[in-house]
Amino acid sequence: MSTPPPLPSLPLLQRRTMRVLVVAQLLGALGLAAGGTAGALLAEHLTGGAAAAGLPLSLLVLGSGVGAVAVARVMRDHGRRAGLAAAYLAGTIGAVLVVAAAGWRSWPLLLVGSLLLGGGNAAVMLARYAAADLSSHRARSISAVVTAASVGAVAGPNLLGPAGPVAEAVGLPAPAGLFLLAIPAFLAAALVLVAFLRPDPLQVARVAAPSGEPPAAGGRGELAVLLGDRHIRLALLVLAVANLAMVGVMAVAPVHLHHHGAAMGTIGLIVGAHIAAMYLPSPVTGWLADAIGARRVAAAGALLLLTAGAVAAAAGSARVGVILALLLLGVGWNAGLIGGSALLRDAPVAPSLRTRAEGLGELGMGAAAAVGGSGAGLLLAGGGFGLLGLVAAAPCLLLLVAVAAGGRRQADALPAGPAFDPPVPGRARH
16 A cells, blocks of 8 residues: 655745745735725726715625635635635636726626625635644734735735726726736736645645544534534634724725825825734734733724724814724724634634634624625715714624623633644644
8 A cells, every 4th residue: 555755844834834825915915905995986986976885895805705615615625725726716707807897887797796806805814724724823823924915905005096097098997907906916826826835734734633533513513513612603703893893994984085085096095004004913913812812812902993983983084083093993903803813713623624614704704894894885975984983893892792701701711722733743732
């Protein structure tokens, strides 16, 4: 009988995996900036009003959540490389459809393209779990990949001004310029993963896993197992509420700024600063999650999101207040994302259920953001930016109650690693 080739040095493989993921994140996040920045402006251009401006972003995040479930199945059967590359290809098709919608002035096609564009978002978000497959410091590895996405995510909105004339030169409205950029960015990210994410970190982690893992229940049984774990329930709530609050405000912030005299380049700079606040704190929040506990980091995020809502309510049309609210919103979202992701990754479930738990987390984020984004335009049109901020931040009170209740039950003593983690040579159990 033939024997499989020996595994490479796992610390060496982890470093190589991180390098590949970082490059893919830089490219993917650059393409993803189109949906978050230009989608609302393009929707207003096609419909002539602000009421539907939040729909493209809400459909993007809904597509990201639904797509993440499908990608999780692909990763379960074929590994991280196949799942992430397929998600980027779906995002590429979505960007092509959005460009076509801009050229043909087709509102339905814009919505379909935005939904598929969520595939790119699913890839960028799920890559953080690939970073943790073989890591001995999971929260810090997750935060490193999130930080890598910040470069592309911050650079993308700042290209809104320069990309506009390029789009207009080929007969497209100015906001379509970023979607033209998204097409090659997503394709390049997919190619990097296909070519260099070898061997697959998830498959290596499974090879190293103990042979005594209990069999998965399958289908609804798996879902019942996951939702029956209080750690996973809390993680899902953290991720969903953070995304609801952030997308609810971010979906229409460019339109609000535009209505109050901000030029396209200025809007790009402000949104870029907000996205920087979403990603750049990741090394700090990752270190804190490992050092003091993911639950405390998630609670801090909820408090920041509440503060952002209060600032938005007081700001009205004042640009400085809007900028401050967006910055607080970004940092609060980051703490919720890192804290919630670490809680989800550290939940004591079998490796065969882990990808499904990750997909469930992304689905919750997508559904919550779809609710926030789809109602954002109506709230902005009917009650202004202040009402929008208050409504978006209100669910954070529920999150604080849930975190406090969980802290009383466990005294913030969640185990840092599940019982089924693969035994990595030289890896400290923490």
